[in-house]
Amino acid sequence: MVYNETDSPPPESDDLRKMVFAALFAALISVGAYIRVPIPISPVPLTAQVLFVFLAGTMLGKKWGTISVLVYLLLGIIGLPVFAGGASGLGILLGPTGGYLVGFVFAALLIGYLKEIRTPERFISNASIIICGLAVIYLAGVTQMMAVADLELIEALTIGVVPFVIADLIKVSIASYITTKYEI
Amino acid sequence: MTNLFFSYFPGDSFLHRLDPRTKIISLICISIAVFAAGIPEHFATLVILFMICSYISGTGFRAFWHSLKPMMIFFPLIFFMQLFLTQGDLIFSIGPLKPTYEGLELGLTVVTRFVLLILFATILTATTRPSMITNGLERLFRPLPLKAAGITSHDLAAMMSLSIRFIPMFFENARQIREAQISRGMDPRHNILRAVSSISVPLIISSIRDADDLTMAMQSRCYQGISRTYLHELEMNGIDWAVLICVPAILIFVVLY
Numbered sequence: 001m002v003y004n005e006t007d008s009p010p011p012e013s014d015d016l017r018k019m020v021f022a023a024l025f026a027a028l029i030s031v032g033a034y035i036r037v038p039i040p041i042s043p044v045p046l047t048a049q050v051l052f053v054f055l056a057g058t059m060l061g062k063k064w065g066t067i068s069v070l071v072y073l074l075l076g077i078i079g080l081p082v083f084a085g086g087a088s089g090l091g092i093l094l095g096p097t098g099g100y101l102v103g104f105v106f107a108a109l110l111i112g113y114l115k116e117i118r119t120p121e122r123f124i125s126n127a128s129i130i131i132c133g134l135a136v137i138y139l140a141g142v143t144q145m146m147a148v149a150d151l152e153l154i155e156a157l158t159i160g161v162v163p164f165v166i167a168d169l170i171k172v173s174i175a176s177y178i179t180t181k182y183e184i
Numbered sequence: 185m186t187n188l189f190f191s192y193f194p195g196d197s198f199l200h201r202l203d204p205r206t207k208i209i210s211l212i213c214i215s216i217a218v219f220a221a222g223i224p225e226h227f228a229t230l231v232i233l234f235m236i237c238s239y240i241s242g243t244g245f246r247a248f249w250h251s252l253k254p255m256m257i258f259f260p261l262i263f264f265m266q267l268f269l270t271q272g273d274l275i276f277s278i279g280p281l282k283p284t285y286e287g288l289e290l291g292l293t294v295v296t297r298f299v300l301l302i303l304f305a306t307i308l309t310a311t312t313r314p315s316m317i318t319n320g321l322e323r324l325f326r327p328l329p330l331k332a333a334g335i336t337s338h339d340l341a342a343m344m345s346l347s348i349r350f351i352p353m354f355f356e357n358a359r360q361i362r363e364a365q366i367s368r369g370m371d372p373r374h375n376i377l378r379a380v381s382s383i384s385v386p387l388i389i390s391s392i393r394d395a396d397d398l399t400m401a402m403q404s405r406c407y408q409g410i411s412r413t414y415l416h417e418l419e420m421n422g423i424d425w426a427v428l429i430c431v432p433a434i435l436i437f438v439v440l441y
Binding site for chain 2: 015016017019020021022023024026027028030031037063067068070071072074075077078079080082083084085086087088089090091092094095096097148149150151152155159
């Protein structure tokens with residue numbers, strides 16, 4: 001049996017399966033940007049985008065979770081309207097709001113890493129891990145907004161963090177619940 | 185979901201025919217120039233370059249508006265933040281509002297940068313099919329040491345293509361499940377939580393099943409992620425190399441002006 005005239009063996013089926021699931025989660029993150037649920041107590045609507053970033057980290061692990069978020073960013077770069085509000089293109093990634101998208105990568109990496117080293121089984125443990133990921137997203141988002149838009153820390157926090165806290169904590173709860181109950 | 189690919193506008197202009205790698209590298213160089221720009225002459229040069237590119241490609245106002253619209257709320261937000269919160273010479277003073285000339289200048293600079301970034305990126309996506317940009321990115325990523333992460337640039341391109349295929353599948357499945365549940369008596373407006381769970385749970389389950397089926401199909405077709413060939417091969421022509429030389433030259437001009 002010849003494999004394309006090379007000595008490399010075929011990839012493990014688990015790796016291929018993880019690759020397909022990484023693509024699936026990238027698509028879920030993309031679709032999540034369109035799922036919009038208004039919440040009376042929150043100034044911005046709840047979207048499923050960040051929720052699926054959390055789930056990518058917890059369910060796929062740090063390697064494939066990070067790769068799925070990178071694939072999602074690449075989809076936006078090539079022109080699919082998958083960033084928040086239907087935006088797309090490299091300009092969004094480099095603009096004032098791009099830090100959050102970069103933060104998605106590090107959030108999935110951190111969540112996947114923490115979950116792999118601790119294998120938590122309780123809701124509170126999972127919630128703690130995912131809140132660390134949320135903090136990373138805020139940190140990256142605020143940092144880039146300050147740098148690109150030339151804002152002070154308090155100004156960047158006012159625009160980029162305060163309005164989103166309520167909706168994001170709800171997403172943390174939902175992601176923790178799903179992670180505690182299900183596995184891929 | 186034809187709307188999903190609204191970014192691409194078919195055409196046969198000079199920019200449409202350029203190799204996607206040329207356009208990606210040019211966009212990166214132009215983005216660097218946008219960040220390096222700091223005075224009105226720099227921005228004027230970039231605006232003229234943008235006007236020339238949009239004229240050549242035939243990209244209409246509708247595409248640019250479509251790209252800017254999602255960010256429209258941020259432009260005045262950032263501008264007024266800068267206008268009222270930057271220290272400097274007062275333009276006027278009305279109670280707690282103290283706009284300054286420095287704030288006005290800084291606000292205009294930041295917003296102009298953001299707008300230019302989005303507009304140039306729009307020209308790339310308007311003149312190139314997503315599949316061709318995926319091919320271009322795959323070729324650009326090939327020299328990188330992705331092996332250290334356990335994947336190849338072919339895997340990355342395959343995942344992008346798979347995701348592009350998954351997205352319309354989600355919408356179609358969601359529509360079918362929603363209609364099926366409604367035909368069984370579900371009222372989406374009356375009990376929204378039950379409606380959400382009765383649609384999302386089967387949607388996720390069927391998507392995971394599809395992913396498992398796809399894994400088996402790819403494996404049985406001997407997908408390996410290495411040594412792949414492509415149905416549409418990319419090639420760099422003389423004109424592509426000429427453009428690649430000109431764009432960094434413009435970048436240097438803008439920075440050193």
